[in-house]
Amino acid sequence: MKTALITGASRGLGRALARELARDGWTLVIDARGAAALGAAAAEIRGVAAPGASITAIAGDVADAGHRAALAGAAAEAGGLDLLVNNASTLGTTPMPRLADQPVQDLPGVFATNVLAPLALIQAVLPGLRARRGAVLNISSDAAVEGYPAWGGYGMSKAALEQLSNVLAAEEPDVAVWWADPGEMNTGMLRAAGEDADAAPPPEEAAAAFRRLVAERPASGRYRVADLAGAR
Numbered sequence: 001m002k003t004a005l006i007t008g009a010s011r012g013l014g015r016a017l018a019r020e021l022a023r024d025g026w027t028l029v030i031d032a033r034g035a036a037a038l039g040a041a042a043a044e045i046r047g048v049a050a051p052g053a054s055i056t057a058i059a060g061d062v063a064d065a066g067h068r069a070a071l072a073g074a075a076a077e078a079g080g081l082d083l084l085v086n087n088a089s090t091l092g093t094t095p096m097p098r099l100a101d102q103p104v105q106d107l108p109g110v111f112a113t114n115v116l117a118p119l120a121l122i123q124a125v126l127p128g129l130r131a132r133r134g135a136v137l138n139i140s141s142d143a144a145v146e147g148y149p150a151w152g153g154y155g156m157s158k159a160a161l162e163q164l165s166n167v168l169a170a171e172e173p174d175v176a177v178w179w180a181d182p183g184e185m186n187t188g189m190l191r192a193a194g195e196d197a198d199a200a201p202p203p204e205e206a207a208a209a210f211r212r213l214v215a216e217r218p219a220s221g222r223y224r225v226a227d228l229a230g231a232r
């Protein structure tokens with residue numbers, strides 16, 4: 001039985017990936033800040049899970065050290081992790097400003113959620129991941145590498161997450177480290193960014209591609225859903 005911790009799994013990509021892995025029999029630890037939505041997601045995921053797969057849902061903010069300790073504790077209680085998915089993320093300031101107008105005081109919170117929380121979670125579970133030859137999947141964005149106007153605050157945090165992943169991959173030969181761009185998805189985040197979310201594919205498509213990534217365990221590196229085999 002394999003165990004994964006997926007952050008931000010009450011909706012969108014995190015929920016879709018949790019559903020995929022639960023169907024495959026993974027034991028899951030999932031979180032989100034909103035307890036009611038997380039509870040509803042956990043109930044739905046339990047309904048599709050393979051027999052024997054258990055789903056532990058813990059409400060909280062990944063930027064909070066006490067919450068991260070609770071997540072790591074639940075992972076240890078489940079016998080240790082095979083996979084950590086750092087998926088929870090914030091856009092930061094909305095409507096999204098150009099850099100000339102970006103309130104600098106908003107950026108520490110963006111980095112706390114999108115970069116520092118993933119690193120702290122990695123540190124908390126790394127000994128177990130090494131021992132089990134596990135994997136880390138850090139969800140990034142094309143905004144990490146493209147110069148999209150008004151995506152600078154979020155984009156610089158995703159660029160930092162990517163370089164964190166790049167160095168981690170070089171340092172940890174026993175752990176597969178993937179940093180991955182899911183492409184545009186029809187989720188609340190894309191809608192909150194003011195984009196036409198209805199025109200984007202559902203998060204289930206990226207989740208299916210990530211399910212294959214996890215199953216095939218390719219070398220550490222940057223992956224785009226658009227390039228993964230069998231993607232649309």
Ligand SMILES: NC(=O)c1ccc[n+]([C@@H]2O[C@H](COP(=O)([O-])OP(=O)(O)OC[C@H]3O[C@@H](n4cnc5c(N)ncnc54)[C@H](OP(=O)(O)O)[C@@H]3O)[C@@H](O)[C@H]2O)c1
Nearest residue numbers: 008010011012013032033034061062088089184185187189
């Ligand atoms: N949607 C896109 O087009 C797109 C494109 C490229 C990359 N991405 C990336 O894909 C990932 C998933 O995005 P999505 O579109 O699925 O987002 P989403 O629909 O907004 O879902 C985000 C999930 O994360 C949770 N979350 C947010 N902040 C959190 C925090 N501080 N602590 C714990 N949980 C938190 C949310 O629940 P609560 O709000 O209740 O906490 C929710 O469950 C993100 O890393 C995003 O940057 C998305």
